[in-house]
Amino acid sequence: MEILKIDNVSLIYQTDEAETHALNDVNLSIEDGEFVAIIGPSGCGKTTILTLISGLMKPTSGAIYLDGKVIDKPVGDIGYMLQRDHLFPWRTILSNALLGPELQKKKTPETVAYVNELIEKYGLGEFKKAYPRQLSGGMRQRAALIRTLAYRPKILLLDEPFSALDYQTRLAVCDDVHRIIKSEKKTAVLVTHDISEAISLADRIVVLSARPATVKKIYEPGIEGTPLKRREDKSFSRWFDTIYKDIST
Amino acid sequence: MKKILTLREQYLLDKRKNKIKIIAIQLAVLILFFGLWELLAQTGAIDPFFTSSPSRMLKTLKTLAGQDLFKHIGTTLLECICGFIIATVAGTVIAILLWWSSTLRKVTEPYIVVLNSLPKIALGPVIIIWMGAGYGAIITMTVLICIIVTIMSVLAGFMECDEDKILLMRAMGANKFQILFKLLLPSSIPNLISVLKINVGLSWVGVIMGEYLVSSAGLGYLIIYGGQVFKLDLVMASTLILCLLAALMYFSVALVEKHVKKSR
Numbered sequence: 001m002e003i004l005k006i007d008n009v010s011l012i013y014q015t016d017e018a019e020t021h022a023l024n025d026v027n028l029s030i031e032d033g034e035f036v037a038i039i040g041p042s043g044c045g046k047t048t049i050l051t052l053i054s055g056l057m058k059p060t061s062g063a064i065y066l067d068g069k070v071i072d073k074p075v076g077d078i079g080y081m082l083q084r085d086h087l088f089p090w091r092t093i094l095s096n097a098l099l100g101p102e103l104q105k106k107k108t109p110e111t112v113a114y115v116n117e118l119i120e121k122y123g124l125g126e127f128k129k130a131y132p133r134q135l136s137g138g139m140r141q142r143a144a145l146i147r148t149l150a151y152r153p154k155i156l157l158l159d160e161p162f163s164a165l166d167y168q169t170r171l172a173v174c175d176d177v178h179r180i181i182k183s184e185k186k187t188a189v190l191v192t193h194d195i196s197e198a199i200s201l202a203d204r205i206v207v208l209s210a211r212p213a214t215v216k217k218i219y220e221p222g223i224e225g226t227p228l229k230r231r232e233d234k235s236f237s238r239w240f241d242t243i244y245k246d247i248s249t
Numbered sequence: 250m251k252k253i254l255t256l257r258e259q260y261l262l263d264k265r266k267n268k269i270k271i272i273a274i275q276l277a278v279l280i281l282f283f284g285l286w287e288l289l290a291q292t293g294a295i296d297p298f299f300t301s302s303p304s305r306m307l308k309t310l311k312t313l314a315g316q317d318l319f320k321h322i323g324t325t326l327l328e329c330i331c332g333f334i335i336a337t338v339a340g341t342v343i344a345i346l347l348w349w350s351s352t353l354r355k356v357t358e359p360y361i362v363v364l365n366s367l368p369k370i371a372l373g374p375v376i377i378i379w380m381g382a383g384y385g386a387i388i389t390m391t392v393l394i395c396i397i398v399t400i401m402s403v404l405a406g407f408m409e410c411d412e413d414k415i416l417l418m419r420a421m422g423a424n425k426f427q428i429l430f431k432l433l434l435p436s437s438i439p440n441l442i443s444v445l446k447i448n449v450g451l452s453w454v455g456v457i458m459g460e461y462l463v464s465s466a467g468l469g470y471l472i473i474y475g476g477q478v479f480k481l482d483l484v485m486a487s488t489l490i491l492c493l494l495a496a497l498m499y500f501s502v503a504l505v506e507k508h509v510k511k512s513r
């Protein structure tokens with residue numbers, strides 16, 4: 001079932017200095033439960049696509065539909081995860097995770113129980129009462145993911161969520177995030193410029209052209225398993241080469 | 250037999266020793282200063298009529314304590330604390346309004362810049378005429394001196410807040426009130442505390458300036474009065490009390506800071 005539809009979306013930024021044509025007729029359809037990676041050259045408009053999906057900005061032309069309804073303002077059914085975790089240092093991990101339900105006035109006993117369960121299930125149980133600074137970078141990113149899951153968003157937007165981590169941690173967190181998103185059966189859109197990250201995480205990979213971005217190619221590598229497993233698959237490097245050529249030409 | 254210390258114990262011991270040393274030297278400087286002052290005055294090397302001396306200050310304080318010293322202290326302290334609180338609260342509220350409305354912020358910007366560089370004492374006569382020569386004028390002067398700095402620093406703190414954090418909250422469906430109360434204010438607490446510290450200093454400037462202009466009571470009044478009748482003992486003694494009060498207020502804020510830091 002289609003959950004998200006990006007229909008002929010274009011976007012032009014207006015600033016004092018210039019007009020920037022960021023997106024040009026982008027079309028994309030995303031199925032429920034799918035993990036899609038968007039990849040493209042630096043500055044091509046990847047973040048812009050996520051901002052549009054979140055409803056924080058309106059497309060210059062075209063429209064985006066979530067569950068068949070046009071998105072035109074943020075309504076809180078979208079989970080955002082960024083490069084840095086942005087946990088609030090004055091809140092404990094539990095209270096950080098409850099931020100979303102609190103803002104949406106949905107902090108019911110059952111939501112609290114659900115959030116507690118998520119924290120336990122994904123290995124942060126003993127850090128519930130801890131403050132973010134007491135956690136490692138990888139654990140903080142996991143806590144940030146739990147915070148976005150807490151208000152049960154329909155779709156998760158991940159904007160290079162691993163790029164601030166060191167290589168070892170990045171592989172581990174990649175695995176964590178993949179496992180959590182799959183076991184919660186969430187739809188996810190990941191933006192990255194790391195090709196191997198895209199192949200190891202996504203079911204489908206959307207390659208964008210340089211700015212103004214349009215959808216250039218869509219691949220379905222069909223490799224199964226955890227990100228670490230996929231990196232060992234024999235077709236991995238072939239996919240890498242294909243996508244690399246697409247991006248650099 | 251001497252106990253052998255571990256590296257850690259040695260480090261802690263050294264650190265404590267060093268701290269004691271600093272405090273001892275600080276005390277010694279203070280004692281030396283007053284001692285020398287007293288000595289020079291006693292031996293006639295300086296004229297206590299112009300410089301006063303610790304013993305004469307003490308005597309003055311004793312007589313004053315029997316009369317109305319505490320009324321003067323109370324007056325000044327009350328004016329100072331009122332001005333401090335009004336300026337901090339009102340300044341913060343105005344900063345919130347300016348953050349809320351970017352139109353308001355842009356419109357008021359040049360006025361705030363001008364008010365900031367204006368020496369507030371120039372408004373003294375106007376304040377006296379409008380507020381009358383009394384507490385009102387003094388507190389107004391104090392508020393004027395503190396409030397502009399408060400507005401500017403609190404607003405700067407708000408504007409510095411991480412854009413991405415705001416974006417995250419908006420994506421979660423937060424409204425402007427929630428962004429203010431759940432993000433901006435809590436993340437501004439260190440900034441608010443440094444504003445408090447600045448205002449402690451500035452509110453004393455305001456109060457004493459105010460009392461120089463108008464007043465029939467207060468430490469500023471005692472200092473001015475003492476100067477006019479050439480009673481240097483009174484001037485020096487009042488200044489000393491002022492020093493103590495200012496220090497006391499500063500340390501109260503420092504205590505608040507310590508408490509807040511601990512609970513975060």
Ligand SMILES: Nc1ncnc2c1ncn2[C@@H]1O[C@H](COP(=O)(O)OP(=O)(O)OP(=O)(O)O)[C@@H](O)[C@H]1O
Nearest residue numbers: 013014015020022041042043044045046047048049
């Ligand atoms: N708020 C804005 N105002 C004006 N121009 C913008 C704005 N945001 C982005 N742009 C411009 O639009 C283009 C696309 O930006 P975007 O951030 O979407 O790219 P990106 O693919 O996410 O880049 P990166 O790889 O650096 O993350 C860039 O040229 C950028 O300079």
Ligand SMILES: [Mg+2]
Nearest residue numbers: 046047048159
């Ligand atoms: Mg980006």
